[in-house]
Amino acid sequence: MTPDQQAAKRGKRKPGTPGALSRWMQRKANARTIRKVRGGRGTMMGMDLLILNTVGHRSGQPRETPVAWFADGDDARLIVASGGGNQNPDWHANLMAHPDQVTIELPGRAAEPVTAQRLNGAQREQAWSIIAAAQPRIAKYQSKSDREYPVIRLTPR
Template sequence: MTTDIDWDQPIDPKPGWTLDHVKLYVSSGGTEGQYWNNTQTLLLTTIGRKSGRPVRTPLIYGEDDGRYLIVASKGGDPAHPLWYKNLTEHPEVRIQVGPAVLQGTARTATSEERAAFWPQMVKHWPAYDEYQTKTDREIPIVVIEPAA
């Protein structure tokens, strides 16, 4: 685990609904913001691959056997989201799920895992299927394993 990172001073999203969502989540200690638009969200903090600073992003999540699942969809954009690029270089992450703040390690799901997890994640956010049709890239699913 990276020890010289100040996880408590992350870079938050630019002004807009995502920043508003992060502020609500954090200011309420996770009692508000976890549930959004009929689904569940967590706050993912990655280490910026260029800045070396923590960067926080709200994302929809699923769960599988104590692990957290997130989808690197970027709405079907041809490029991966920046948070995904960050964690492929620096797999150490922090997540906030409701009031719980956890350190963990992130990795891209294997092809077999993705095949199993995709329908589960579409149940959380049906638009993922539409996003996949908009891009030639296979949209990755990320598995976050909390540290023991």
């Protein structure tokens, strides 16, 4: 096996490969979106955004990711770990590894601690109906995927 094949198998890519470019572009887009949310502009493509602050599940380093959220009652928020359809996004592993070390930032507001809970069964179905009604395109993405997208409820601590 060549070094390139070994790196790809481990999920690492050499700089200059399409995967590396894609990750670089995603980081740049996320940084721009985070600046917008912190500046008070919290919508994109008709969805409300928040900044999800987690702790890396392997590194232990702080991570921040802009994600779309959906209201669930008065104070809880729902987020979906779609990850482009084929796998859970990195933030999902961080969230599950350290659910008690999560904060969120809403547009123009300071970070607030939340408790993250992955929903299953009837709770997930009820939450999914809220999400699908608010954004039918997410339901369409789900219908094209072989896996069930995790739905997470964020509740203030």
